[in-house]
Amino acid sequence: MYKFKVEERILSTNEEYAASNRELLAGKNKLCLNVISSPGSGKTTILARTIADLKGRMKVGVIEGDIQTDIDAQRIKAAGAKAIQINTDGACHLSAAQISKALKKLPIDKLDLLVIENVGNLICPSVFELGENCKIVVLSVAEGDDKCAKYPSTFARAAAILINKIDLLGTKHIDFNIKRVRKDIRKVNEDAQIFEVSAKTGQGMAEWYDWLAKSVGDPTSV
């Protein structure tokens, strides 16, 4: 029993910080995305390409969550965006208190879009609200087409789902039924936007950029 009581208390403290982050961002009318996926699905590659492709059109600030190392923050900075690194020291998700601190280090007023790249983990990060407008889930076709069926609660909470590495489809190496995935997503989430992209080749990224531009224009719409 004690386990559930403590879980409630941790989540309730987290929710207080999340509400405060949400209020801060709403007051400034800024869109904030919480990007969640397995390790290696391509979150950082998608963000780096998005930042580079939208240079001049959209100013992006990124909060990078990692267990240790600043490999991802370096990649984001190289792409041309502000990046704040959070190291969780082994913890499996970002907390709203960590985001609250990181937001103080970002020049929010000068940015159009805030992105939180969560720790690579398809499970725990989906439980902790950070004050974001919405969650974005990335799924690589190399992970297999059963992932929505196996991790439904994460997919259920997403406003947009990017199916990445689609340049691998049609090769002999990958068995991935994209129709099955779309069907599995719709079972748990009727509204999520689904984008089929390759952050490597750029295929399908334009639709994602259009969605981003629309959502930045009206953060309350997502």
Next chain:
Amino acid sequence: MYKFKVEERILSTNEEYAASNRELLAGKNKLCLNVISSPGSGKTTILARTIADLKGRMKVGVIEGDIQTDIDAQRIKAAGAKAIQINTDGACHLSAAQISKALKKLPIDKLDLLVIENVGNLICPSVFELGENCKIVVLSVAEGDDKCAKYPSTFARAAAILINKIDLLGTKHIDFNIKRVRKDIRKVNEDAQIFEVSAKTGQGMAEWYDWLAKSVGDPTSV
């Protein structure tokens, strides 16, 4: 502070069950592996192929950990092994108490090898001992070559690491420097056996089977 106290208590209760599982398996001289990876690295495909290829040579029992669904247990049964499904109902790792219950349902005396396929998560499962002889980590080349650097504590605890989907190497779709990964592994783990395999094509699986046979012959060696 309360967070750490509770974490210690949960881990200490888990360690009691783990010790009891370890004692049970040691008394029967059975090898038990705890397989850990990101979602979609190919754990189930590796196990299913191993079971099918070693039919007649090795009797395998599998404890399948999943958040919900029994998709993986069905695949393991189809490959010809005994499989017990554990659904964690949203939890991000298996616990030793769950393994203790599952072991009671397996005909351990008739098996040569026990495999626990943990929940798809490269972080949390590495903290919870289950009573296994050793941990096996699977990394797919599609996840990228920075994963050992970014999730070192999981790789540090592995007795064997399978680098899977190597049939994708050498295609234009994948940038994966296997030398870098081997170097990163050696920084945190001097002793782990490293296998380069494709569970899809069978490439490299023979060396893994040799290691399995040797380890089944002497579970105290791993």
